[in-house]
Amino acid sequence: MSEDTQDRPGRISARPVPHPGRWVAVAVIAVLLAMMVSSFVTNPRWDFPFALRVMNFNPVLRGLMFGTIIGTIGSMVIGVVVGVVIGIMRLSTNPVLRGVSFVYTWFFRAIPRYVLLTILGTGLGYLYSTFDIGAPFGKQIAHALGLSSDLTFLTLDVNQFSSTLAMGVIGLGLSEAAYMAEIARSGIQSVDVGQREAAQALGMSSGKTMRRVVLPQAMRVIIPPTGNETIAMVKDTSLLIALPVNTELFYQVSVIGSRTLKIMPTYVAATAWYLIVCSVLMVGQSFLEKRFGRGFGVTSSSGPGAFKARMLALRGGGGGL
Amino acid sequence: MANETTQPLVHAVNVTKAFHGNEVLKGIDMDVRKGEVVCLLGPSGSGKTTFLRCINQLETIDGGRIWVDGDLMGFDDRGGTLHHLTDKQVAAQRRDIGMVFQRFNLFPHMTALQNVMEAPIQVKGGRKSQVKERALELLGSVGLADKCTAYPAQLSGGQQQRVAIARALAMEPKLMLFDEPTSALDPELVGEVLRVMRDLAKGGMTMIVVTHEMGFARDVADRVVFMDGGVVVEQGPPSEVIDNPEHQRTRTFLSRMRQEEQH
Numbered sequence: 295m296s297e298d299t300q301d302r303p304g305r306i307s308a309r310p311v312p313h314p315g316r317w318v319a320v321a322v323i324a325v326l327l328a329m330m331v332s333s334f335v336t337n338p339r340w341d342f343p344f345a346l347r348v349m350n351f352n353p354v355l356r357g358l359m360f361g362t363i364i365g366t367i368g369s370m371v372i373g374v375v376v377g378v379v380i381g382i383m384r385l386s387t388n389p390v391l392r393g394v395s396f397v398y399t400w401f402f403r404a405i406p407r408y409v410l411l412t413i414l415g416t417g418l419g420y421l422y423s424t425f426d427i428g429a430p431f432g433k434q435i436a437h438a439l440g441l442s443s444d445l446t447f448l449t450l451d452v453n454q455f456s457s458t459l460a461m462g463v464i465g466l467g468l469s470e471a472a473y474m475a476e477i478a479r480s481g482i483q484s485v486d487v488g489q490r491e492a493a494q495a496l497g498m499s500s501g502k503t504m505r506r507v508v509l510p511q512a513m514r515v516i517i518p519p520t521g522n523e524t525i526a527m528v529k530d531t532s533l534l535i536a537l538p539v540n541t542e543l544f545y546q547v548s549v550i551g552s553r554t555l556k557i558m559p560t561y562v563a564a565t566a567w568y569l570i571v572c573s574v575l576m577v578g579q580s581f582l583e584k585r586f587g588r589g590f591g592v593t594s595s596s597g598p599g600a601f602k603a604r605m606l607a608l609r610g611g612g613g614g615l
Numbered sequence: 616m617a618n619e620t621t622q623p624l625v626h627a628v629n630v631t632k633a634f635h636g637n638e639v640l641k642g643i644d645m646d647v648r649k650g651e652v653v654c655l656l657g658p659s660g661s662g663k664t665t666f667l668r669c670i671n672q673l674e675t676i677d678g679g680r681i682w683v684d685g686d687l688m689g690f691d692d693r694g695g696t697l698h699h700l701t702d703k704q705v706a707a708q709r710r711d712i713g714m715v716f717q718r719f720n721l722f723p724h725m726t727a728l729q730n731v732m733e734a735p736i737q738v739k740g741g742r743k744s745q746v747k748e749r750a751l752e753l754l755g756s757v758g759l760a761d762k763c764t765a766y767p768a769q770l771s772g773g774q775q776q777r778v779a780i781a782r783a784l785a786m787e788p789k790l791m792l793f794d795e796p797t798s799a800l801d802p803e804l805v806g807e808v809l810r811v812m813r814d815l816a817k818g819g820m821t822m823i824v825v826t827h828e829m830g831f832a833r834d835v836a837d838r839v840v841f842m843d844g845g846v847v848v849e850q851g852p853p854s855e856v857i858d859n860p861e862h863q864r865t866r867t868f869l870s871r872m873r874q875e876e877q878h
């Protein structure tokens with residue numbers, strides 16, 4: 295059995311390819327970094343201890359909590375839900391739904407968010423001071439029939455509502471939906487038509503086919519760009535001041551900056567918070583991507599070993615049922 | 616043999632279908648009795664797949680009529696005027712017809728067991744425990760009792776196709792349609808799928824099978840239908856159509872098939 299192993303090549307221990315360029319780059323970066331740190335330390339205007347204190351000021355934390363975090367979550371929830379609906383409408387066989395979806399996307403993609411929020415904050419209240427929920431043309435009908443009620447169930451004071459976080463979330467969410475619609479549409483279209491046909495052949499309705507078969511597979515394509523959109527939304531919550539909503543991170547630090555005249559440290563505080571929130575989101579995104587990759591990325595011919603190992607790990611090592 | 620007075624399970628009359636003015640089915644007549652196994656043969660592009668897809672309404676027909684178990688497929692005949700059925704009604708008609716695709720089309724985000732359980736739960740509203748019991752039974756009957764927790768990507772082509780057959784059977788269909796179920800498979804995996812189909816035929820299932828497997832057609836089919844250019848050229852028992860065809864077109868096709876088989 296054992297052959298003469300001495301003539302046969304054995305374990306490889308080879309010298310690595312030299313990379314002198316890397317060392318040059320390290321040196322340049324080290325010098326730049328040293329300059330930066332030295333300026334941080336020597337220039338008192340940076341005032342990092344103050345920046346750290348600003349980060350923990352109550353109004354700043356409230357701005358972070360409400361404007362940034364709740365604002366992002368709220369507007370993304372609206373954006374994703376409305377966006378998926380608009381995206382599905384875009385692929386509908388019904389030409390009216392397709393048209394509505396097209397016009398929606400066309401309109402909201404064209405309007406800058408700052409402009410949209412300003413309009414919602416001031417312009418809308420100027421046009422309609424109250425917002426009535428009731429039968430369409432209820433007032434006119436009631437007048438014509440001589441009714442005492444005007445068929446209105448709920449009245450909203452637009453001028454009070456217009457500068458609330460809720461209004462801002464609605465504005466950002468509607469704007470986001472236009473982008474999410476495109477993302478959802480490309481995700482849905484990425485699913486093989488054979489999947490839809492298989493579901494239909496089993497007697498599933500088109501709604502069930504979408505919910506149970508198409509969307510779960512489209513998620514794999516939808517999630518990475520949705521992560522990017524969420525991170526972009528964190529930054530766009532700073533536009534809420536256009537309404538104006540003042541429980542908002544950047545506005546709050548700016549107020550402190552102009553009051554204390556320590557402008558730069560307050561900006562550092564805001565920047566640090568944005569970095570922290572976005573880092574957390576990036577971790578979450580990579581987790582979601584793994585989770586919705588279940589059953590994918592492996593074709594029937596390629597080796598599923600690593601994949602299987604991950605699956606087993608995810609389900610607590612269970613083999614049988 | 617069969618009772619001539621009972622109505623056929625599938626009754627297709629003068630079915631026509633065109634894609635963008637290109638007429639693919641030019642008046643197909645076909646009857647399939649309950650429990651009968653019909654193999655559809657024919658050259659590429661002759662309209663075999665299109666005809667199967669018309670039966671379960673993945674395509675809408677332009678002319679003719681198809682009845683399955685007495686139900687007119689796709690339309691409601693109200694005193695001579697046809698009305699299109701709603702999506703829900705079409706879905707209901709499809710429940711009783713199982714279809715097996717050339718490329719399996721298993722749901723990749725579900726395990727084999729979940730694939731089989733999906734439709735009975737979602738479409739028929741079955742109880743989970745009962746559906747699961749039946750699904751395990753079905754997976755066992757196609758020889759995959761040990762692959763329940765596997766995702767489709769972890770299965771071989773032959774195993775995937777057997778799961779797909781179990782998935783279709785889970786709806787307890789009256790009729791099974793097979794569109795070249797083995798032609799996407801490596802040769803050594805064809806046998807295991809054909810074996811499952813033979814068992815199914817033996818169990819009395821009504822089947823329409825588009826296939827290039829002459830051995831299967833000869834052994835299992837009660838009747839072979841040869842299609843070419845969107846028409847049925849000839850049909851009859853396999854001993855006649857395969858071994859002693861009447862028409863020149865059938866003969867040409869069969870001799871080409873034999874040549875291919877020898878390579």
Ligand SMILES: Nc1ncnc2c1ncn2[C@@H]1O[C@H](COP(=O)(O)OP(=O)(O)OP(=O)(O)O)[C@@H](O)[C@H]1O
Pocket residue numbers: 634635639657658659660661662663664665666
């Ligand atoms: N969705 C479609 N749109 C346009 N043309 C189509 C469509 N589906 C099928 N055809 C055409 O209809 C004809 C018949 O196709 P069909 O798939 O039914 O043939 P087939 O007999 O199943 O062939 P094969 O043995 O290659 O599977 C072909 O010419 C094909 O190009």
Ligand SMILES: [Mg+2]
Pocket residue numbers: 663664665794795
């Ligand atoms: Mg075909």
